[in-house]
Amino acid sequence: MNKKYILCIFVVLITITNSSYASPAYSKLMSKRVTSIPMSITFKTPSKIGANNTAKILDDDNNLNAVGKLDIVKNDGSSDCCTASVIRTDNGNIAMTAAHCLYDFNTQTWNSEAYFYPGYNNGQEGPVGKVTVKDGYILVEFTENPITYDFAFIKLDYPDGKKLQDDTGAFDYDLDIPRDNYPVNVFGYPIDGDMDCAKDGQHLCEYEGLSFDMPPDVPNPQSYRAITIDVGQCSSGGPWVRIFNPDTKTGNVMGVSHVLW
Template sequence: MDSQGILEIFGKEIISGSPREENIWTKRCYAFPTSSKPMSKRAKMEPMIKTYDIPSEERTSNTTDFFVDDINNINSVGLLEIVKTDGSIDGCTASVIRTNNGNIAITAAHCIFDYYLQTWNTNLYFFPGYNNNVPGRVGKVYAYKSFIWGDFRQDATRFDYGFIKLYYPEGRKLQDDTGAFDYDLVIPQGNVPTTVFGYPHDNSGGFVNCSKDGQHLCQWQGDSFDFPSTLPNYEWYRGINVDVGYGSSGGPWLRNYDPNTNAGNVMGISHGILYEPYPDTSTASWAWHQDDFTTLLEYAENSQ
């Protein structure tokens, strides 16, 4: 992986409600920030909030019609399409979490805020249940607001998670139509059986038995683990022994995942590969603190 990690993939066949064919998917910091270096000092916690402009015609047409044939099994995980400031398109992974608001998704902060350009991305579009080049039952959902911790702006390895408040019309709750994951406020320690989802592209990463073209939802199962105490700031992260690939950033790490009900607890999200001395074969997740997580989530739920 080079220092910029630039990669392009063209979209596939046009399907109503799916990412546009003419979009060029560029991998820059959205698969992961290319190898990130931990810091040893925690900065003051300040939230950052982005509001997106949703044209009136999109507000009236957004997700009001369900797709008749819902062939996708997991609608609480979805493809996150990112429009950058220059108009180019990138991709990440996001998932719906269970909240009182009902319209909240979690993803990586670097999918929301461009660390290298130090600016917000222009727009986010969420396709819950997207798989096999086919949208899920609700099609495309527009982001209304995003929330990250300002600490991420100083170092891409820190607090690399954020929440997206999604626009869902007529007072409905997205989670009622897609399902939602619960989440862990206290991250478990030791080896924990974990299921990880993502949309890798360019045949990148270590997912097996899955087309890694950015159009298919891939799954990995194994143990997540604590990093050795000899590593700097080891307690800030958890790891899995797989490179999840470009485009899987923000994908959920699920504890107690039940494939029959698609229920589980989000205990992390895919960040990327950390700098040496961290192993270059392990994807990391930020191990959030309970107070930090709930405070940022409250900002998201209570915002107007």
């Protein structure tokens, strides 16, 4: 399958849901309908590019640069925070996050600005600094169903001819989500929730544990997956990575955290 069509076919990822439900956390499979319609925006902001269930803070000298902090400026001028991750594409400057990090479901409007800091950790911007989000992509279905379709893609304003993924690394992605129980690594910059880390929005935190299918008494249990913790605000859009290799910092993104508040 040619990954250059990612914005059209990446609709079989799962959205991980946490604080929108009672603990334990749940996830819902995204629609596999090929008729899903993408919506997009070009943000009119100048380029600003700088050169065993556990949770932990990643070592400051061992940052996972494919994951980064996403700063949001809303239409009313207030700020918000999310998490995003670089995924491997032909373009090389694509990351994924949660749709509500780009589009305000309550007001049905796009946010005004977004900035990505790949490798952000311990208050440090990371190896390439601040990168402006140039374009955002969601599915139009999100405007009616903010849980099932809460995933998005961002195109980053990186220097012409360069690929961000070459400087930060990138995750592959799953287009066929396996069932049953298996390990997953979840990343984010929480300011609350259940991760055992600083939870100050400045540290990249990791949850490592089993993801599992929902019990049969849940409506449409085949459409959900779960972990046992709430990963916290500002972890929205953070990747759930299957077969993560901590040495090579590679793995397959199978979904993103959904943390509405």
